[in-house]
Amino acid sequence: MMYLAHYGMSEAPFGLTPNTAFYVDLPIHQQAMAVLTVALAQGEGFIKVTGEVGTGKTLLCRKLLHEAPEHFALAYLPDPHLSPLELRWALALELGLKHSGNIDPQQLGQLLQRQLLLLAQQQKQVVLLIDEAQALPDETLETLRLLTNLETEQRKLLQVVLFGQPELNQRLALYQFRQLRQRISFSYDLSVLNRAQVACYVRARLQLAGVTTPIFSQPALWLLHFYSRGIPRLINILAHKALMLGFGKATQRLGYYQIVQAARDTDDVQAVVRWWPWSGVLGSAVLAALWYWLPGGWW
Ligand SMILES: Nc1ncnc2c1ncn2[C@@H]1O[C@H](COP(=O)(O)OP(=O)(O)OP(=O)(O)O)[C@@H](O)[C@H]1O
Ligand SMILES: [Mg+2]
Incomplete structure (x- = not known):
């Protein structure tokens, strides 16, 4: 894949096939x-x-x-x-x-x-x-x-x-x-993964692909959890798209912006972003903040 060399990866970390070589012990x-x-x-x-x-x-x-x-x-x-x-x-x-x-x-x-x-x-x-x-x-x-x-x-x-x-x-x-x-x-x-488990999952998969630096910022990880609802396949889709965006921008650090962008063209992510009129970067950040602040299951 094209971005592997850019991030120094040996393999694509977020493939969609259930590959046991990428098993994370959650x-x-x-x-x-x-x-x-x-x-x-x-x-x-x-x-x-x-x-x-x-x-x-x-x-x-x-x-x-x-x-x-x-x-x-x-x-x-x-x-x-x-x-x-x-x-x-x-x-x-x-x-x-x-x-x-x-x-x-x-x-x-x-x-x-x-x-x-x-x-x-x-x-x-x-x-x-x-x-x-x-x-x-x-x-x-x-x-x-x-x-x-x-x-x-x-x-x-x-x-x-x-x-x-x-x-x-x-x-x-x-x-x-x-x-x-x-x-x-x-x-x-x-069950689905909680916030800490999402971070752990992403880190572990990156490690299995040969990356030890934290590519995703903390807010990026929170948004990954928010949009994916803690579902591993959606995390993989979003993370892969964010990595492509980072590659396009020649950066090795991914923040919340790339995740929002990735979520915008992904079906089946947290539904609220698709009909919300202000589904831009700021709007999504506010939504994510609200989501953590409101009691679980409010949406
Ligand atoms: N513990 C884990 N470690 C690494 N990857 C995981 C883990 N759990 C899920 N995944 C990844 O999530 C994705 C979805 O997993 P899988 O295909 O097994 O889901 P599923 O429950 O069979 O879904 P479906 O109901 O659509 O068949 C795969 O890419 C898989 O590698
Ligand atoms: Mg299956």
Whole structure:
């Protein structure tokens, strides 16, 4: 990227892909990982991690894939728009069953069960990670529940971790899902970052990109928090745009001005800037000041 040399960076610090090399050990993600580790160790059938769009669910999912100990056999479904049969097929493929086109659904079920038993005998703990779980069709959710019913005398043959947006909770709250809901004894809800955490996040990502000088001024960090509402993906978008602006102006220090500019051409930032008639630099600074002064959640 063009501004790397300008800031002395080895890599772009605010990329949008959930890259585990740029993982920052923030309290929310630390806690989520702790819950996951405990719940998996206890052999829970269903575990749920929810969070707003852009709060790091996919990143957590990938981190788990990278770091799970040897005795786990992990299967990963990034896109759960699957019918019950497709789900069984996807799981079978992930578990290393060879594809054979002409077996019927019942045989597939038996094959799956046998494979799960085999893995259990090899002391493998099989975990299915489902990203974007809010998009699972109703019947597929029910199929999942039935799959987690498979167990030996000692433990479950399959554990499932659902990663999803808050809509997942709304869906699970429906009467028809009460049986599944009751089986989720461990869950974690990712909150947004507070002001101190935003500063820490930005500093850590810059460090991972090889920068140790503080590029963003304190007011810039406050405004980053204000506009992004503490959502990591929005922080990345704004910080990246601000870095480009700084590059254009040949400066290595970024202040509130660059953040306001970045926020002005970004969708989905704190909505107030888009309809506020005086959304200029001064107006935004006043708004940000008001935001901290007024009790939380006033907007
Ligand atoms: N702890 C963290 N350390 C480093 N980067 C993070 C962290 N949390 C989130 N991010 C970054 O925030 C961005 C959004 O993360 P991610 O794609 O995982 O969100 P998501 O919750 O899966 O969003 P969506 O609901 O849209 O799928 C990514 O660029 C990711 O790298
Ligand atoms: Mg995601």
